Amino acid sequence: MNISDNLSNIQALLPDGVKLVAVSKFRPVATIKEVYDAGQRIFGENRVQELIAKRPFLPVDIEWHLIGSLQTNKVKHIAPFISMIQSVDTIKLMQEIDRQAKRYSRTIRVLIEVHIAEEESKHGFSPDECRTLFAKGVQDRYEYIRICGLMGMATFTADREQVCREFKTLKKLFDEIRAMQGIDPSLFAELSMGMSDDYKIAIEAGSTMVRIGTALFN
Ligand SMILES: *Cc1c(COP(=O)(O)O)cnc(C)c1O
Secondary structure, three states: OOHHHHHHHHHHHOOOOOEEEEEOOOOOHHHHHHHHHOOOOEEEEOOHHHHHHHHHHOOOOOEEEEOOOOOHHHHHHHOOOOOEEEEEOOHHHHHHHHHHHHHOOOOEEEEEEEEOOOOOOOOOEOHHHHHHHHHOOHHHHOOOEEEEEEEEEOOOOOOHHHHHHHHHHHHHHHHHHHOOOOOOOOOOOEEEOOOOOOHHHHHHHOOOEEEEOHHHHO
8 A cells, every 4th residue: 555545544434524644754855845735734743853854845834843852952943834733732832932933923833732641751741731821821921922722742652541531631621621611612612632643532532633654654
């Protein structure tokens, strides 16, 4: 099977309203172009250096999403063009994104990363920290940031029940925040969860955005 077959097979499994982020990390420009030519427009990279090295060789109407952990000192490199930063896991990072977005007179869309996995290695705010952030009005604090929703990763495990539980926990948190006073549910509308191995479970649990690399490019 070729990549455009992979793309149409995956797209056929996505319900209306669930967006595909094609995770193109480690993939060469020519391969990314192939997926673009098959109609895909949203691509995700997890490293700033790799993203800024490849982007000049690719069509300008690609919507780039940063999905990996981001150091504050690298925000300035992506601020002029990034479409969404999905991996916001500290206040310091939000402050810097706001500052850089202002310099370029743009609004940068972000997702708050929530730690739902049992693994220690995963980044993100805890569900409780996340509730507190919104209860204290984080959504109104930064003029040049729009908080569009939440992002999370399940534990890397063969235990499907566990993965399902973790996604449901995140969905519940998402719904709870969406219903809070002071949150506009039309702006806070994205729940990014699900990768190659678990995107079907994530969709069942209410994902609006899946991030798929391996299943698309291999
Ligand atoms: C690599 C990566 C993905 C995609 O993983 P696959 O298993 O290749 O689909 C999704 N999200 C994040 C944050 C990643 O780093």
